[in-house]
Amino acid sequence: MSIVGLSEGGWAGLGESARAAVTDAEFVIGGQRHLDHLPAISGQQREAWPSPFSEGIERIRQWQGRRVCVLASGDPFWHGVGATLARTFPPEVMVCHPGPSAFSLAAARLGWPLQSVHCHSLVARDPDRLRAALAPGRRLLVLSNDEQSPETVCRLLVENGYGASRVTVLEALGGPEEQVTGTTAGEGVAHPVARLNSLAIECEVADPERPVARVPGRPGEAFVHDGQISQPEVRAVVMAKLAPRGGEHLWDLGAGSGAVAVEWLLADAANHATAVEQRPERVANVRANARCHGVGHLQVVEGDALLAMASLVRPDAVFIGGGASGEGVIEGAWSALPAGGRCVATAVTTEGEMALLAAQGRLGGQLIRLSMDHTEPLGRFNGWQSDRPITIWSATKSSQAGE
Template sequence: MITVVGIGEDGLDGLSPAARILVDGAEVLVGGARHLAMVPAGAAERLEWASPFAESRALLESRAERRVVVLASGEPLWFGAAATLIGWFGAAAVSVVPHPGAFSLAAARMGWAMQDCLFLTIHGRPVESLALHLAPGRRLLVLAGDRASPAAVTALLRAHGAGASRVLVLENLGGTGERITDADACASDLCVVAVECVFDKGVRPLSLAPGLPDEAFEHDGQLTKRDIRAATLAALAPLPGQVLWDVGAGSGSIAIEWMRAGGRALAIEGKPDRLERIARNAARLGVPGLEIVAGRAPDALPLDREPPDAIFVGGGVSEAGLLDICWSALGRGGRLVANAVTMEGEAALVALFGLHGGEMTRLAVAHLDRVGGFHAWHPAMTVTRYVGWKK
């Protein structure tokens, strides 16, 4: 049995009597150097986490018959080591003794109700991921990666038109060096950044609903336009944690909006300039974790991976065999959505419909525009959409 004991900046003095007994009785004491230094030398073997962290698994497995106590910051299941250990060894083999963590202490110092806050981390993660969560009045508590993190957060807020946000830094929470300061004065790597989002006058925050404005994306014209994109994403039906392949991604708009809805995605694109553009769009729109695959479909399709939950084909629909390969790659219950604007592309969709059934829809959109001193409707190209669910 591995016991994970949450410990704060107040060290052993802050532990409950039961937690203190567990630490004192350990045969193997595991943790980072900072946590191990909080415990006076004793009979227990001391073991620092390996680097890379994944190599710690073998160290723990070799001591499975001994009383192993792991020291972890605060609440070990909140962006903490306990979740990883349970993934390795199972819940039955890991016991967790929580302690007030940085988030609960930060909320207490700010006087913010925890149910009204969003808890995030940029410890080992890109600061750009915060952009997804910016909304007027939203309260964010962000676990920092180091003392440079608060300045990076304020820079991101300014870049997204939220420079008027209230930002405070809470350092060394629970310890003797605890203090609250502003982003420019941060002097500790152990800090939480508290953000109360306020957008600058005239800025329109981006919604998480499908159909971001076209101008939100950098593109070269290869972009599924807003109205069609919203309808396409509705057909794809994104769900948290599910995986999308965006084939012929162009600007990456479909994959990016899928991820903004909580899924994971691969953007498959063959043109180098578009690959860079997709990466910039993903970072700016809060999903820097988008995986970008360089290459032309179908050759670049990662067919050796687990089947995706959904595939969108927006480019190369008429490519010989592409739709059949994509259909075969789907897992059970997966859905394939493909759009076409040419007769050749539409013929490929009709053939797919004949083989597998599904839905065929024509989408026609017109926008009002000026014609001299008058206004008139300007129709966009009609899009034929195929939607199929794999039984």
């Protein structure tokens, strides 16, 4: 099976080996716009990719063992069909002939070093996830889903305080109808845009005090909450103990605002998380915080933490921010962890602290207590006001640990 990456340059833009892969194939499948670029080849069967997408995979499977060519856009293994095919067919039966990706073409037009640019795709993806990538001075290349994507992205930038950002719309790159136009997010896109387009964004923030830091311990005002949220300093310590390594799954039990789960997901784009919260109004806050921070893929479960555990994907780390004193909560979380898994729990009540002391006695780990003071007006001067101390238990499960 050959996979050939086509740009808008069409047949003329293909190399000799890629052309041979097409002309030698008995069966060719691809998008209709890809098929339209090909010359007529006698006896060759061609099909446009069907919907649903899985039917196309099945058609390829029916031709397995014969000469098949799959047409793709640009580089098939960069936000393309290549990854989907690789989940079904082993690499030894595939030969890929990549073309220039939309990211490469856009960087070449703008003179941007591709290694210093953040690349994202909106194809069949939630546009809100782009929020997590925004940062002052950052350059982004975005593969659009359709002709509506430029306006969607411009609105998103404005909502996040990046209305001054320069946005370049690159349409039909590499083809005879290529068009490159510039605007700002605040101005929006004034002309109809081709369905095949990419965006180049130079992030510029209107209010330098608004962007949220890219490290754990983000301020409380960055989240929607009803007061059930840990202090930024506490959250920074909790995240250090949870130690996200990338590609791991977190349980945030008794999530409150979901701030810990959000910070976990922002730590690495490959991370996953499940937030469990019993109160409906707080569940709504968790979802709102996930959306506004660009981590809408956070799984939110409304219900009791202990009851929910049995149906959740096994975690690599667990944070218990509420309900640590509940019967069986710590034990259930600990049992679910694999070797190397981390469990962190906090408490501000004496009952919760007793539960953490008992957990340390049974399971080991470390106990710390954080006490913080902050200044507040005291007449014409300032004085110190003490917050409630918070106890944090953290432990890593060893391969010899009991269940």
